[in-house]
Amino acid sequence: xxxxxxxxxxxxxxxxxxxxxxxxxxxxxxxxxxxxxxxxxxxxxxxxxxxxxxxxxxxxxxxxxxxxxxxxxxxxxxxxxxxxxxxxxxxxxxxxxxxxxxxxxxxxxxxxxxxxxxxxxxxxxxxxxxxxxxxxxxxxxxxxxxxxxxxxxxxxxxxxxxxxxxxxxxxxxxxxxxxxxxxxxxxxxxxxxxxxxxxxxxxxxxxxxxxxxxxxxxxxxxxxxxxxxxxxxxxxxxxxxxxxxxxxxxxxxxxxxxxxxxxxxxxxxxxxxxxxxxxxxxxxxxxxxxxxxxxxxx
Amino acid sequence: xxxxxxxxxxxxxxxxxxxxxxxxxxxxxxxxxxxxxxxxxxxxxxxxxxxxxxxxxxxxxxxxxxxxxxxxxxxxxxxxxxxxxxxxxxxxxxxxxxxxxxxxxxxxxxxxxxxxxxxxxxxxxxxxxxxxxxxxxxxxxxxxxxxxxxxxxxxxxxxxxxxxxxxxxxxxxxxxxxxxxxxxxxxxxxxxxxxxxxxxxxxxxxxxxxxxxxxxxxxxxxxxxxxxxxxxxxxxxxxxxxxxxxxxxxxxxxxxxxxxxxxxxxxxxxxxxxxxxxxxxxxxxxxxxxxxxxxxxxxxxxxxxxxxxxxxxxxxxxxxxxxxxxxxxxxxxxxx
Amino acid sequence: xxxxxxxxxxxxxxxxxxxxxxxxxxxxxxxxxxxxxxxxxxxxxxxxxxxxxxxxxxxxxxxxxxxxxxxxxxxxxxxxxxxxxxxxxxxxxxxxxxxxxxxxxxxxxxxxxxxxxxxxxxxxxxxxxxxxxxxxxxxxxxxxxxxxxxxxxxxxxxxxxxxxxxxxxxxxxxxxxxxxxxxxxxxxxxxxxxxxxxxxxxxxxxxxxxxxxxxxxxxxxxxxxxxxxxxxxxxxxxxxxxxxxxxxxxxxxxxxxxxxxx
Numbered sequence: 001x002x003x004x005x006x007x008x009x010x011x012x013x014x015x016x017x018x019x020x021x022x023x024x025x026x027x028x029x030x031x032x033x034x035x036x037x038x039x040x041x042x043x044x045x046x047x048x049x050x051x052x053x054x055x056x057x058x059x060x061x062x063x064x065x066x067x068x069x070x071x072x073x074x075x076x077x078x079x080x081x082x083x084x085x086x087x088x089x090x091x092x093x094x095x096x097x098x099x100x101x102x103x104x105x106x107x108x109x110x111x112x113x114x115x116x117x118x119x120x121x122x123x124x125x126x127x128x129x130x131x132x133x134x135x136x137x138x139x140x141x142x143x144x145x146x147x148x149x150x151x152x153x154x155x156x157x158x159x160x161x162x163x164x165x166x167x168x169x170x171x172x173x174x175x176x177x178x179x180x181x182x183x184x185x186x187x188x189x190x191x192x193x194x195x196x197x198x199x200x201x202x203x204x205x206x207x208x209x210x211x212x213x214x215x216x217x218x219x220x221x222x223x224x225x226x227x228x229x230x231x232x233x234x235x236x237x238x239x240x241x242x243x244x245x246x247x248x249x250x251x252x253x254x255x256x257x258x259x260x261x262x263x264x265x266x267x268x269x270x271x272x273x274x275x276x277x278x279x280x281x282x283x284x285x286x287x288x289x290x291x292x293x294x295x296x297x298x
Numbered sequence: 299x300x301x302x303x304x305x306x307x308x309x310x311x312x313x314x315x316x317x318x319x320x321x322x323x324x325x326x327x328x329x330x331x332x333x334x335x336x337x338x339x340x341x342x343x344x345x346x347x348x349x350x351x352x353x354x355x356x357x358x359x360x361x362x363x364x365x366x367x368x369x370x371x372x373x374x375x376x377x378x379x380x381x382x383x384x385x386x387x388x389x390x391x392x393x394x395x396x397x398x399x400x401x402x403x404x405x406x407x408x409x410x411x412x413x414x415x416x417x418x419x420x421x422x423x424x425x426x427x428x429x430x431x432x433x434x435x436x437x438x439x440x441x442x443x444x445x446x447x448x449x450x451x452x453x454x455x456x457x458x459x460x461x462x463x464x465x466x467x468x469x470x471x472x473x474x475x476x477x478x479x480x481x482x483x484x485x486x487x488x489x490x491x492x493x494x495x496x497x498x499x500x501x502x503x504x505x506x507x508x509x510x511x512x513x514x515x516x517x518x519x520x521x522x523x524x525x526x527x528x529x530x531x532x533x534x535x536x537x538x539x540x541x542x543x544x545x546x547x548x549x550x551x552x553x554x555x556x557x558x559x560x561x562x563x564x565x566x567x568x569x570x571x572x573x574x575x576x577x578x579x580x581x582x583x584x585x586x587x588x589x590x591x592x593x594x595x596x597x598x599x600x601x602x603x604x605x606x607x608x609x610x611x612x613x614x615x616x617x618x619x620x621x622x623x624x625x626x627x628x629x630x631x632x633x634x
Numbered sequence: 635x636x637x638x639x640x641x642x643x644x645x646x647x648x649x650x651x652x653x654x655x656x657x658x659x660x661x662x663x664x665x666x667x668x669x670x671x672x673x674x675x676x677x678x679x680x681x682x683x684x685x686x687x688x689x690x691x692x693x694x695x696x697x698x699x700x701x702x703x704x705x706x707x708x709x710x711x712x713x714x715x716x717x718x719x720x721x722x723x724x725x726x727x728x729x730x731x732x733x734x735x736x737x738x739x740x741x742x743x744x745x746x747x748x749x750x751x752x753x754x755x756x757x758x759x760x761x762x763x764x765x766x767x768x769x770x771x772x773x774x775x776x777x778x779x780x781x782x783x784x785x786x787x788x789x790x791x792x793x794x795x796x797x798x799x800x801x802x803x804x805x806x807x808x809x810x811x812x813x814x815x816x817x818x819x820x821x822x823x824x825x826x827x828x829x830x831x832x833x834x835x836x837x838x839x840x841x842x843x844x845x846x847x848x849x850x851x852x853x854x855x856x857x858x859x860x861x862x863x864x865x866x867x868x869x870x871x872x873x874x875x876x877x878x879x880x881x882x883x884x885x886x887x888x889x890x891x892x893x894x895x896x
Contacts, residue, residue, distance in 0.1 A: 011720070020732075102646070115647060129874065408802050
């Protein structure tokens with residue numbers, strides 16, 4: 001095609017209207033205050049009044065909502081606890097995801113294709129349903145405790161605890177950890193290992209000195225791909241966590257739907273986004289090319 | 299005498315004329331003020347190392363790049379404004395670029411369909427092309443099911459099918475193994491003779507250029523170093539660069555320039571010969587049909603001697619003394 | 635030669651897959667449980683599937699979800715193909731950085747933020763929330779996934795094929811349609827399926843951007859799940875898993891056969 005950038009016009013315009021503009025609105029709303037009306041916030045930008053209208057609008061913006069967030073212990077706790085949940089789950093995901101991805105990459109190419117599909121398949125089944133399945137397993141009279149009773153162990157009361165949230169996070173995000181790791185491990189040249197062994201490494205040493213360092217891009221991609229969305233996760237803490245499980249995604253949801261405090265919900269969203277800006281930028285800069293490799297998403 | 303002397307090249311009204319054509323990519327000048335004429339019906343080769351601008355020159359003619367300066371004329375008309383699909387040239391791509399979703403027949407018929415050929419006539423033409431490249435019966439194969447040599451032939455047939463004024467071949471044989479490549483070179487030449495279509499080939503392989511082409515343009519850094527029939531560029535190179543790019547060369551300082559003697563024109567003797575240069579054999583390489591000796595004589599560059607293995611071998615081993623000489627008319631003076 | 639997998643390798647992969655599949659298997663198993671108590675096995679029964687057929691609210695939600703998915707996935711695929719072409723084929727253009735940023739950000743951005751921001755847009759524009767607002771929202775998010783999938787295929791597509799078509803007389807746009815499009819078709823189909831599945835699956839964005847009369851299946855399921863475990867949910871889930879699973883397997887097999895014929 002002679003002018004391929006012309007193809008960008010429609011999606012560009014679409015994303016400006018439905019992605020960029022909404023973010024400007026969230027930012028603006030976070031600087032507004034709540035009123036009892038529909039929409040439940042003020043000030044509203046009145047462009048019909050022209051320049052004066054804009055000035056009046058700007059003067060009414062305030063950082064009051066942010067001040068409220070930092071002074072309220074609950075918000076601060078939710079913030080810290082979101083990061084903590086995401087960090088712990090990412091670490092566990094790495095520990096169990098790496099052996100799986102590495103194991104897959106050791107199979108013959110013919111079987112690898114099937115294994116890859118097996119790991120991707122759960123990703124295609126409903127997220128909500130997969131989390132729901134864990135309720136039946138973790139609840140007090142659930143399948144886990146039935147199994148433990150057979151072994152004369154337990155019972156464990158896991159449902160509605162932080163542990164259940166971690167289990168849910170690990171379960172739901174496992175494919176996102178395994179796939180980039182696998183992509184990085186699978187394309188490694190087997191001859192590098194042979195060369196390392198030829199130079200005196202035992203197989204285990206060759207793994208630590210060659211295979212593992214070379215898989216770092218996969219580790220970084222998998223980590224970011226899991227960590228970023230987990231910080232803002234809503235469904236898992238809501239269904240598996242307890243009433244005292246604090247996470248920002250849930251806070252936004254509650255502020256919005258239950259408390260109808262739209263400015264607060266927006267301010268939390270902005271804080272969340274600001275926190276994730278660095279990892280998201282990292283992900284875009286370095287890891288997006290990994291996702292573009294054929295077979296990772298399709 | 300020259301086997302090609304029966305095909306004099308007439309450049310009175312060239313098919314293609316490059317007029318001071320320059321093409322830059324950023325700071326890199328890929329093609330630098332090239333002027334060149336290509337005659338109707340000739341097999342023309344652009345020869346040079348990678349990065350010399352030969353492929354860019356070809357893509358300028360095909361329309362995939364636009365010159366920054368200069369003009370390209372086809373039959374005397376400037377083709378600057380013509381996009382690739384309106385140019386009467388066809389290109390055979392280095393990777394063949396066969397459409398993987400279409401079978402052999404549809405690949406070959408692609409250009410015909412585009413030109414709006416009537417169905418029966420197009421089918422006839424496809425058959426004609428298939429027999430030209432000796433692939434009858436493979437009509438329904440997909441490109442993925444072809445061998446390298448077959449794919450190469452389909453690419454040739456596809457490019458020739460619409461009856462181009464000039465066929466552009468971009469390193470067409472680079473992917474083939476040596477034996478097949480040599481066979482195909484001769485076949486390409488035979489097809490070109492039969493059809494009388496102008497062929498322009500881009501290659502980095504001087505043997506290939508010499509085997510197939512009526513004339514060769516040797517390129518260096520975006521410029522044409524020399525144009526001429528193979529024998530001329532090999533035996534009377536215009537510069538040291540051309541002399542060394544086409545085969546091996548013994549170069550002797552000669553005033554401000556150089557004198558060239560090709561290794562096969564040197565004579566080697568195991569016994570002293572009057573007027574010959576004495577030296578010591580540093581290397582002997584046996585090639586089957588010939589043997590190549592490297593003889594160190596004095597402080598200059600070692601001398602190369604290539605000797606056809608017609609009779610018994612010379613009684614020489616590495617380290618032995620040897621005497622090298624050449625006839626006075628074997629030396630060619632090069633410009634500075 | 636690659637040495638085969640060790641016992642440790644086999645064990646890791648085996649346990650990993652067991653962890654991924656066990657909850658789903660149990661969920662499917664208990665959808666055929668005769669008892670109302672989801673975790674107590676009381677014999678095989680299909681009563682919950684029968685009950686499902688009577689549940690008008692649930693069927694309604696399925697219908698809404700399918701329509702949202704079909705329309706939003708198709709929109710996303712068209713826009714995503716265009717975006718992929720722009721990203722792969724045109725080197726630099728004005729605003730490219732912003733463009734690719736907007737493509738990649740939604741891939742990792744928490745859904746809660748996406749949902750909230752889209753909702754605020756619809757409120758600000760004074761659009762009543764309902765079927766079309768969900769559809770547009772889903773198209774927006776899934777178009778990014780579609781772009782990435784198509785871009786991957788397009789980037790590995792040999793440009794000289796398109797040049798060959800032009801050389802043989804195709805104008806540039808027609809060369810794209812006749813040569814490139816058929817060859818990236820599997821990726822376009824995969825992108826559509828991914829977009830459709832993501833739309834089918836989405837709870838959070840739909841909850842923010844939907845309105846009365848446009849309750850999607852995940853929204854319906856969520857409101858029931860909050861009330862506790864219920865065998866009817868297992869039955870719906872099983873059907874969903876079966877449909878999606880068969881679709882993905884079929885697509886995988888077709889693609890495989892295409893790659894290595896014979």
